[in-house]
Amino acid sequence: MLRDITIGQYYPADSVIHKLDPRVKLFGTLIYVISLFCIKGVVGFVVATFFMAGMIALSKVPFKFMVKGLKPIMILMLITALFNLFLTPGDVLVSFWVLEITKEGVQNAVLMTIRLIYLILGTSVMTLTTTPNQLTDGLEKSLRPLNKIKVPVHAIAMMMSIALRFIPILIEETDKIMKAQMARGADFENGNMLKRIKNMIPLLVPLFVSAFRRADDLAMAMEARCYSGGAGRTKMKPLTYVKRDYIAYAVIIVYLLLSLLCGRI
């Protein structure tokens, strides 16, 4: 199951979306997420659907692969939907025992589920087409003005990119340690909450030990390659806008206007 998480994974392909400046993609994703929460009507969602479908098609990432990213959050979606379904006051449609399903509840449940799915799909278009390094580069450059108020933007960006690089490694490691402890009779599935938490110790301690060891090794490897913070560094892939980035910005703005115009319909 742990292997199914696609968020934070990069899917190499040769597409326009892959080539876009990460700042454009960050901006686009931000606008898209905002638009999702402004849209309330069917037409608005049609616009959003077309926009997203267009981006997915352009990205050349198989749709199947994207859908895989939805699996881990299935439960979250279900809970959100159920809460909305049962806890929204309004015109009662059905009622049994203490539970009531209202018209507004159904609407809200559907709306939230669609929003969540679109949110995950939309953001995964960005993460799947942007290497973590590009992403952090984009963030670093977009947030550079914060340097003036003593925010260590470079250090934060570096931390993020290293974290992203090590997520798959640590996931694999978790899987391995879990199996090793299961071979020694450990039980991660049964028991009450308290017992389950206690049962996690044989998993968490080795995982932390390993993470710290890796951190130590990595720090040394970085030092050995002359890393000494952001000062004096050059960039292999400096961010510069080209024509397609300006066009992309235009597309995003058009989408924003459209979704605001059609959002209520």
Next chain:
Amino acid sequence: MSIIVDKVNYVYSAGTAYEIKALDDINLKIEDGEFIGIIGHTGSGKSTLIQHLNGLIKATSGSIYFHGQDIYDKKFDLRELRNRVGLVFQYPEHQLFETTIFDDVCFGPMNQGLDKNEAGLRAFEALRQVGIPEDLFYQSPFDLSGGQKRRVAIAGVLAMKPEVLILDEPTAGLDPGGRDEILDLITRMHRERGMTVILVSHSMEDVAKYVNRIIVMNQGRVMFDDVPKEVFKHYKELEAVGLAAPQVTYLMHELRDRGLNVDTDITTIAEARAAIMKAVLGGKH
């Protein structure tokens, strides 16, 4: 009979573009008291195979029988299977977690439902078997040397008193001293306790020296399954799939090719010495 693997297939990420057939129609019979070496390069399916043997991975199709019982049967107790088929993973020291060595070794027996005293006795015995001196028992496992850590981790599995002991590359990353300690320990467990041992390894030299049956895995299939001498006769096929016979086997073949009358089904240094002595001195008489 101990373990039967019957037409087992295993497919990773079935139904996606990443589908990989990790095991392809595996049929094996493992008898009690055997000492088996499993050889194959990375990705040949050997690690996947051994995880099937104690039920950590479930076959996509096919069956596995332990003492005649189908382990995929609903009534079959998988935890009981794991008690009887001990599996030592690669770099097992990465699973140590307790504050003392002794407590860490107790983890397995405690999970088996033994009381503190009994688990303690088991831990004591297992630690002695792997040669950890008593004055270290109550120290943190994280302060030990690499070789010692690994022996403690192996003790953690031995303390569960399994009938079958499976080790996935137990000598990886160790220096020669550490490696010999581990291999000697495993041989002792096989000889003295009559344990069935399955040793996954990259090193042909190690395997040739210790085991009495070799299973060669390649691309998820069993390529050879025989006594070492017979397997190493196929040294050319082994080489074609990125494996190799022991150095001395090649040497004997080369001597033979050059016209020296020596046996070629030789896998250890002692055998090679005897054969060369015979050929060289015999030739001079």
Next chain:
Amino acid sequence: MNIIKARQLVHEYIRRDEEGNVESIQTALNHVDIDVKEGQFIAILGHNGSGKSTFAKHINALLSPTEGSLWVDGKDVADEENILAVRQTAGMVFQNPDNQIIASVVEEDVGFGPENIGVPTETIWTRVADSLRSVGMLKYRNHSPNKLSGGQKQRVAIAGVMAMEPKCIVLDEPTAMLDPNGRKEVLRAVRELNQKKGITIILITHYMEEVVDADYVYVMDKGEVVMKGTPREIFSQVGKLKEHHLDVPQVTLLADILRQSGINVPLGVLTREELVEAIMRIAG
């Protein structure tokens, strides 16, 4: 000229308790003298805890001598001002392939070193391509390191060092975590860099068969250099090697045993071909 020159090098790991009192002192390097000429392929052998890795870390200024001195390309590693220059001159490859790759795409990782030392963008690109080509990994430039084999990851790590255009590469047990194929791959790449590009190689290992091609071998035990010489000189002392817990290759071991049994094969047999020749000569 000697690119590495160690004189009476001492390193002590000092362990202190919470109050800062010295709890124990462990001498990892004990008056070590090692010289490496530019362009040489040097191997340092020793079991775990022999001090060989501690020595390696001094070459890269990751550790600083307790006593004695070490010069890399004429620069004293103890001098703070030399640190960046020393690290550029002598790059380092570590044991665990996963824990030294920083970026999530191969080419970006190789570019990391040049970025750190302020190489202009265009030059970085040519250096990255050249280095990846020199280890045979150019076609993987857009891959994620997580999808590579251990041997491939180590070659990426070597490329990452090459992109900094060092004169010397120190490899600290680069093959210890690899399978036999990975080990061969890495060693082939290292030998090629030495032969084709004249890069000085310092290979630290406990596998004796990896040092057969070296120009000169040092054997370390308990922090001291206990043997030194050409591979042939070293391999001819099987008994002594075993004393230092080293693993003598089967061919060398067999040759030694044959000698002891009265068959006159020469001392210090390195390869299978040599032993075959020797036996055939004797068999007449």
